[in-house]
Structures are given as structure tokens and as C-alpha cells.
Amino acid sequence: MSAESKDKAGFLGRLFKMRHAEESFWEPNPEAVEETNPAPEPAPEPVAEFATEPPAAEPAPPPDVVEEPAPAQKLNWWARLRHGLARSSSSIAQGVADIFTKKKLSADMLEDLEDVLVRADLGVAAATRIAALVGKGRYDKQIAPEEVRAILADEVERVLAPVARPLEIDAAKKPFVILVVGVNGSGKTTTIGKLAAKFSAEGKKLMLVAGDTFRAAAIEQLKIWGGRKNVPVFAREPGADAAGLAFDAIKAAQEENADVLLMDTAGRLQNRTELMAELEKIVRVMKKVDAEAPHAVLLVLDATVGQNALSQVEIFGRTAGVTGLVMTKLDGTARGGILVAIAEKFGLPVHFIGVGEQADDLEPFTARDFARAIAGFEEENA
Template identity: 80%
Template structure:
């Protein structure tokens, strides 16, 4: 081997030894802690020996994260929850509502059967009858009949607008043969009903339509607000149901609402309506209406008029003019003059009957609004004084709430009987 080769081999060997020594120095211990190895001692020289350095203590392995305890809190800042006095139970979570069920189609309820006329009449006269019945019960309660009691009875009947004459007769009938005897309130009301029926029976007459007179002209009169236009609509419905042909004349030319109301009634019944603009001459309208009714050969012509107070001379004169013009077309027209009375006016109705009777020649009465008053007895006073036929009475707003007048039904209803 040459000298150069030997030098190279020696150099490589020394290099290998140095590398091996370095790796041994940094070799890890079995427990994972690295510990520096003591390098090989240098060649001994004539220096005093140095003490070997103490090995560094191995670091403790880190504790698992879950086992690391929190830093202690100072006693004065430590918070402890108070012991609950009542055990708190969490409220259960409400379950989700079920999906909505499909809504069924609405069920149309059958219309309630219409009450009988007697039931509606009794209910309509309830205020009048209850006033009389309460007064009678207060007077004739476990007492023997006396003159003072009969006077009290008269006062009750007069306050119900039966009139002084009728009240006096009824009180006399109650006292006949019964002085110093007890009499029940029911017996007094029975005597009242009998006397009321006796007075009303002669005037309870239906409105008769003469088929030989075409058109049969009915003139409807009355004061403001008595219900003339509504009454004409109800009569139109009744006559139409009987198979009669009709025509309406809107003679209340002062109120646009009255003209429109009559047109509505005519539209419902498919009945022609003769009307003019607001403020037109009512007498001229009456002339045209009769001519049109003759040309169309209708059975009945119903003519409305403006409401007028019986004490207004100029208005009553206008009513006279309407009648005069009617007679120019038909000498017998109007064939019936109906006075519509509002039962709520009480004794004032007597004055209306008297004056309208003189001016317009009233042939019959229609009493309305008996369901809104405690003065239903006024019909007895009117019949007792004037003996005019009472054709219809009304106890409501519907078309069938106007019915022919019956004396017995009215008398029983106003006395408070239920059958």
C-alpha cells in the first residue's frame, strides 16, 4: 500500500470514530429524556484533575391535559353556589304540533223554521202586555176588592193607552159582584181580554180588492215616519203572492230615499214603478200612474204619498189636490185610502185619524211598530172612538211581519196570555 493510500485510510478511520462518538453523546435514554454522554477523556496531561460535572436532573414528564388541576382560588374570591331549597325540574319540551288537518267544507245549517204569527204577535206586544200584567198583579194580590183597587186598575189601563172609556168599562166589569172578595190577577186579565175582543171584533175586517175595478187604486197616507213606504212594499209582496198584477207609484216626491226604496221593492217583486224626479208634482204623478195602470191592465195600483203632519194646512190641501186629480181619471178613485199609524205615538194617533179622515176620506187603518212600544192599547181607543176598519197590523220589518188583523189574537196577546 502506498503512503497516500495509508494516509487516506487513516483519515477516514479517524473521521468515522469522531462521528460515532458524536452520535453516542446525543443518544436518548430509554425513558425518553435526552442525557449528554461524557465524551471520551482527553489524553492525560500534567494538570490536576478537574471534578466531573454532575449530571442535570431529568425533567419530569408532563401530566396529561385532563389531569391538570386548576390554579387554586383565594378563599375570599371563591364562589360556591347556594344549596337549592327546591329541586328545580326542567319543564318538558312540548312536542311539535301535528300537521294541520285539512279543513272540511262548511256545513250549511238549515234555516230555523219561521215562528207562527201568534208567537210573533205575542212577542211584539210583550212590552204592552207586561206593563198591564205587572200593574194588575201589583193591585190584585191577596187583597179583597175595593173601590180604590178599581181606580188603580183604571189608571193602569189608561197609561197603556186603552182610552178612558174602555178603561172605565173594564174596571166596572171587574168590580161587578166581587166587592169585598178576593180576585186573582189572572181573572182580571181574562175580563180585560174579553172586553178588548168585544171592542175590536167589529173593526177587524180584511182589505177587499174589488176585481171589477181595474186598477183598484189604493192611496196610502200618514205622517212622517209612520212606515208608509215599507207598508206598501209588504202589501205588494202579499198581493203578488195572491197572483195579482201590481203597479207602484212613488208619490213621496219630497224624499229621494222614498223613491229609491219603492224602486227596490218593485225590483224584488218584479213590479213596475212609476216615479219622477225629486220635487215633482205628486198630483201629476198620480194622474200618470192611473193612466199607465189602465193601459197595462194591472189589478192593483198602490200609491205612496209624502208624510205630512195633520196640523199643516198647506200639506193637507196638497193631499186633497192629489185625490181631486185622481178622480179626473177615475171618478171612483181612490178606491181605498189607508192611514198608516205608528203605535209608538200613543194618544196622538187619535188626532191623526180624525184629521186624515176628514181630508182624505180614510177607509181603513194599518197599525205598525207594535213591537216597539208599551202603548199597544191605543188601537182599542181608536176602534172605540172611530169604528174604522183595521186591516193590518205590523210587528217587525220583514215582509211577512204585516198580517191581517184578528181581534181575538190581539186581545189575548195584549192581556198577556200565551195561548
């Protein structure tokens, strides 16, 4: 074959391959067609009314359900509290240091101290009183920042000591019904999971109630918490009547001889009258089963909301008869002093505080530890 014939044959071969590749490129891909036209998914199975075990295929936990670290990574409570209140204590300590370093005490300095404490949300009354204590007998004298922080810690402890009371479970009331309330995002469901872990460790027989029927995610989240501690979760399908659920759950807990029933509720803004009326209905219906129920109503407060927490305490207290407080997310704010303002205005028991997302980051409230941590003391017994 001549060179010219070979070149012509090679050209025709390449042309054939190009045409074949072009046709393959435009040919529909059966797998792609199936992707764009998926078969309809089967209808979901109805939610079990009474789940005593976690789902076989556990869904991925919501963002605020965090796996506990290995024991070696855990710090003691004081260290976690000190770390959790770091933003609040740093703000106060820096403000105090800026005001009182190598200066003689004056009225202007005391006004500046009040401003620092008000910005930390301790409240005007507490800020004024602490500034007066700092100024007592010290005008025209130097005062060290450490001395100012010691006065602050002592006064905060004095205010908080009367409200630092544990949540007492009356064993004569079975089940001891605890209703957990609060606004959207305050951490109610997570708090219930953490309390369940604590009560389980104490040997109490529990039942959890998924009363946030507006959010399917909240129901699943509570089942995850319950599954971890082998605690039964009483639940209905999303959208079920929360009051009816409460009625049936207490009946079921009585039959199971449970020690404690912990009921979640949907988050509701305190200024939504129709939602607050629904909360009143839940309480009324509970009393049809047990005239004394709920035996405790815990209001979960998000520390990051600052002064808004005061109105939440007032309105939820009037609507649901709040008996005690749980303050969460103290690690996410520089305004941890709001607990002082709440204690001073309402005098409600503060049972627990939270400084993180793991189960043992919620602990019984102690006034001295909190006061010294927020004042910026490094050592527990300093």
C-alpha cells in the same frame, strides 16, 4: 383606515340618510294631492219614469228595509204577535199583578186598574168599563190576576171585533187604486212594500207609485221593494208634482191592465194645512181619471205616538177620506192599547197590524188574537 376615520364616515352616512328621509317626508304625495282635489263627479242620469226592473247596482237598503231571515228562523204569526206586543202586555200584566195579588177587591184597587189601562192608552171609556166589569159582584172578595186579564181580553175583543175587517180588492175595478197616507215616519213606504209582497203572492198584477216625491230615498226604497217581487214602480224625479204623478200612474196602470195600484205619499203632519191641501189635490186629480178613485185610502199609524194617533185619524179622515187603518210598530211601544181607543171613537176598519220589519210581520188584523196577546196570554187558545 383609522378607527377615528371610520367613526367619522359612519356619522356622515347617518346624517345623509336623515336628511334624505326628512326631504322625502316633506315631499308632496301625488296620490294625496288627487284625494284632496278630486275630479268633479259626472252629473247623475235622469230618473226613469217607469221602472219595471230594479237598478243594476242596487243601493244599500234604507234602515227599515230589512232582509227576510231564513225560513227556519221564522215563527208563526201568534208567536210574532205575542212577542211584538210584549211591552204592552208586560206593562198591563205587571200592573194587574201588583194590584190584585192576595188582596180583597176594593174601590181603590179598581181605580188603580183604570190607571194601568189608561197608561196603556186603551182610553178612559174602555178603562172605566173594564174596571166596572172586574168589580161587578166581587167587592170584598179575592180575584186572581188571571181572572182580571181574562175580563180585559174579552172586553178588548168585543170592542175590536166590529172593526177587524180585511181589505177587500174589488176585481171589477181595474186598477183598484189604494192611496197610502200618514205622518212622517209612520212606515208608509215599508207598508206598501209588505202589501206588495202579499198581493204578489196572491197572483195579483201590481203597480207601485213613488208618490213621496219630496224624498229621493223613499223613491229608491220603493224601487227596492218592487225589485224584490218584480213589481213595476212608476216614479219621477224628486220634487215632481205628486198629483200629476198620480194622474199619469193611473193611466199607465190602466194600459198595463194592472189589478192593483198602490200609491205612496209624502209624510205630512196633520196640523200643516198646506200639506193637507196638497193631499186633497191628489185625491181630486185621481178622480179625473177614475171617478171612484181612490178606491181605498189607508192611513198608516205609528203605535208609538199613543194618543196623538187619535187626531191623525180625525184630520186625515176629513182630508183624504180614510177608509181603513194599518197600525205599525206595535213592537216598539207599551201603549198598544191605543188601537182600542181608536176603534171605540171612530169605528174605522183595521185591516193590518205590524209587529216587526220583515214582510210577514204585517198581517190581517184579528180581534181575538190581538186581545189575548195584549192581555198577556202565553198560548193562542188559552
